[in-house]
Amino acid sequence: MRCFTVLGPSQTGKSTLVEKLGALEGPARKSASPYGLNLIEFEFGKEAWCAIDTPGSGEALAHAQHALLASDACILCVSPNPDEAVLAAPYLRVIEASGTPCILFVNRMDEPRGRLRDVVAALQDYSNHTLILRQIPIREGDKIVGSCDLISERAWRYREGQTSALIEIPKDLIEREHEARAELLEHLSEYDDWLLEELIEDREPASDAVYAISSRVLRENRIVPVLVGAASHSNGIMRLMKALRHDAPKVDVLRKRLSATGSIFESALVGVAFHAYHRQNVGKTVLVRALDDGLKQGALLGGARLGPVQDPATGRPITAAAAATGDVFATVKSDHLIIPSLLSADRSVDAPEWTTPPTPMLERILVPNSERDETKLSETLAKLAETDRGIKVMQEEGTGAQLISAQGPVHLRDIARTLSEVFHVDVTDRPPSPVYRETITRSSDVHYRHRKQTGGAGQFADVKLSVHPNGRGAGFSFAETVKGGAVPRNFIPAVEAGAREAMEKGPLGLRVIDVGVTLTDGQHHSVDSSEFAFRAAGKMGVRDALAQASAVLMQPIFRVEINIPSIYSGSLVPIVSSYKGQVLGFDRDEKAKGWDIFRALIPGSSLDELARALRSATQGIGTFAKTFDHFEELYGKEADAIVSAYAHATEH
Numbered sequence: 001m002r003c004f005t006v007l008g009p010s011q012t013g014k015s016t017l018v019e020k021l022g023a024l025e026g027p028a029r030k031s032a033s034p035y036g037l038n039l040i041e042f043e044f045g046k047e048a049w050c051a052i053d054t055p056g057s058g059e060a061l062a063h064a065q066h067a068l069l070a071s072d073a074c075i076l077c078v079s080p081n082p083d084e085a086v087l088a089a090p091y092l093r094v095i096e097a098s099g100t101p102c103i104l105f106v107n108r109m110d111e112p113r114g115r116l117r118d119v120v121a122a123l124q125d126y127s128n129h130t131l132i133l134r135q136i137p138i139r140e141g142d143k144i145v146g147s148c149d150l151i152s153e154r155a156w157r158y159r160e161g162q163t164s165a166l167i168e169i170p171k172d173l174i175e176r177e178h179e180a181r182a183e184l185l186e187h188l189s190e191y192d193d194w195l196l197e198e199l200i201e202d203r204e205p206a207s208d209a210v211y212a213i214s215s216r217v218l219r220e221n222r223i224v225p226v227l228v229g230a231a232s233h234s235n236g237i238m239r240l241m242k243a244l245r246h247d248a249p250k251v252d253v254l255r256k257r258l259s260a261t262g263s264i265f266e267s268a269l270v271g272v273a274f275h276a277y278h279r280q281n282v283g284k285t286v287l288v289r290a291l292d293d294g295l296k297q298g299a300l301l302g303g304a305r306l307g308p309v310q311d312p313a314t315g316r317p318i319t320a321a322a323a324a325t326g327d328v329f330a331t332v333k334s335d336h337l338i339i340p341s342l343l344s345a346d347r348s349v350d351a352p353e354w355t356t357p358p359t360p361m362l363e364r365i366l367v368p369n370s371e372r373d374e375t376k377l378s379e380t381l382a383k384l385a386e387t388d389r390g391i392k393v394m395q396e397e398g399t400g401a402q403l404i405s406a407q408g409p410v411h412l413r414d415i416a417r418t419l420s421e422v423f424h425v426d427v428t429d430r431p432p433s434p435v436y437r438e439t440i441t442r443s444s445d446v447h448y449r450h451r452k453q454t455g456g457a458g459q460f461a462d463v464k465l466s467v468h469p470n471g472r473g474a475g476f477s478f479a480e481t482v483k484g485g486a487v488p489r490n491f492i493p494a495v496e497a498g499a500r501e502a503m504e505k506g507p508l509g510l511r512v513i514d515v516g517v518t519l520t521d522g523q524h525h526s527v528d529s530s531e532f533a534f535r536a537a538g539k540m541g542v543r544d545a546l547a548q549a550s551a552v553l554m555q556p557i558f559r560v561e562i563n564i565p566s567i568y569s570g571s572l573v574p575i576v577s578s579y580k581g582q583v584l585g586f587d588r589d590e591k592a593k594g595w596d597i598f599r600a601l602i603p604g605s606s607l608d609e610l611a612r613a614l615r616s617a618t619q620g621i622g623t624f625a626k627t628f629d630h631f632e633e634l635y636g637k638e639a640d641a642i643v644s645a646y647a648h649a650t651e652h
Contacts, residue, residue, distance in 0.1 A: 130187055188217065273343060358563075443469070
């Protein structure tokens with residue numbers, strides 16, 4: 001079986017395209033994942049094919065990345081509007097990172113909103129591979145009525161519901177066709193010495209030879225050919241499928257590519273697990289592509305026995321003795337298979353780094369609607385994270401509530417739906433509470449005596465303490481300058497332990513940071529003094545000192561790295577400034593053409609708003625990763641409101 005992925009932005013007609021490709025020579029078989037990824041199996045040219053139709057939302061990019069791991073080639077489906085080329089930038093980025101040979105299909109050409117050359121030029125801004133036109137459209141007025149192949153120099157007129165009709169190249173198109181063909185041959189000659197010599201000698205190369213060169217450079221992933229059509233009218237579909245059949249590499253090339261990127265020998269690589277989801281009353285279902293013969297129920301795969309092997313479309317057991325090389329199958333009761341991963345018989349190897357999804361930006365606390373589901377929610381989220389790498393599961397500091405990071409609001413809704421429909425856990429969500437701290441701005445000395453008499457041995461500890469601010473980020477420190485044994489050496493660690501306890505809650509009700517405590521003097525009693533007594537004295541003494549040392553609220557500041565197409569970089573400066581952030585600058589992203597890495601410092605309380613503003617400003621393309629940088633003071637009405645709200649929350 002040969003396998004390819006169709007990916008691209010929403011509203012570009014991907015699903016229609018896959019449907020039409022699958023129906024060229026008979027009915028197709030379809031299976032659907034809850035995550036929006038569909039498999040379409042069909043026959044074409046006496047070969048078995050599997051098309052992986054990936055969801056178009058940028059928040060589901062991880063599923064497209066993983067599909068490429070199992071694909072011989074891919075089709076990038078794009079809009080005919082040059083202004084929408086930037087929407088394809090994330091897909092061009094992951095295609096290039098994966099090394100997957102790609103055919104670019106400009107769909108919906110029945111709705112032209114710009115010149116094809118402008119579309120290609122706009123897309124070229126985001127591709128290190130040269131985009132080469134293989135066809136040019138035939139126009140009648142503003143309407144696209146056919147296309148001309150630049151290698152064979154033959155033209156076809158589209159016919160609704162029928163195969164295209166061969167026609168003469170229109171006279172008014174001949175000059176444009178010659179120009180575009182010359183450009184095509186010039187690009188191809190960069191990868192073939194014979195063709196270069198033919199062009200230098202001003203000889204017209206034979207079409208068959210040019211076809212062979214074009215096929216080779218696609219299989220070698222040197223260029224990206226560009227085809228055109230309108231899937232909704234079946235225009236250009238047959239030509240696209242023939243290009244896949246003749247030019248796209250087969251599964252043996254995929255094995256070599258994956259073994260070159262992973263720590264696994266080509267001879268040992270027998271499969272790749274690329275998608276998984278949970279089904280009610282069934283459990284975890286894993287989609288695997290066989291890269292060698294012999295995979296069947298009970299076979300050793302990834303270090304354990306393979307569970308029942310099923311047809312992805314029907315869920316029925318596969319009756320064949322074993323999956324053939326290139327086949328895609330589903331397996332259940334194979335929970336040891338990690339998504340995504342490269343598989344040998346005896347081990348599972350992590351997928352290449354390029355399969356890592358964008359860092360999720362939307363953080364929410366999930367609260368089960370029923371108290372009995374609290375424990376179940378934790379277990380369920382762990383299962384979801386196994387099948388959806390776009391999720392990160394954590395616990396909220398202080399409360400221990402379930403905190404998840406999702407790719408965006410659509411992704412969050414999908415998570416809630418899966419929890420409800422598959423696991424029967426209904427949840428609501430709320431933003432996490434910002435993490436604040438407090439510190440002191442001046443030094444304070446205190447003399448504290450702990451004395452308690454309850455019959456029998458009493459409690460006695462006397463300490464003199466000095467509390468002072470430490471440098472930002474220095475944390476807690478403890479020292480002692482006691483002389484003459486006023487506080488016995490064995491009790492000093494107890495004083496330090498008490499001081500550390502006092503840092504858990506300061507005068508503002510928050511954890512205290514960047515404070516130093518010095519034990520300067522004290523007294524003890526030969527009978528009533530104990531570690532417990534000195535620990536209590538240290539704790540209460542430091543609390544008293546903190547109350548006198550001018551406590552101040554500290555807000556977290558995060559360093560964010562925003563990945564965006566370069567055309568949006570300028571718009572981020574006012575956005576960052578509006579959230580009281582500090583712009584640190586931006587650089588070209590060396591790993592992705594046409595992208596910048598924009599760096600800034602942002603208050604933690606503004607990260608949620610930044611995510612929303614970034615999605616709006618970049619049409620959902622921009623993403624950021626955050627790392628905690630430091631705490632800084634926060635004053636004024638904003639600080640007063642936060643302290644008041646925190647005090648009210650802790651009272652209730």
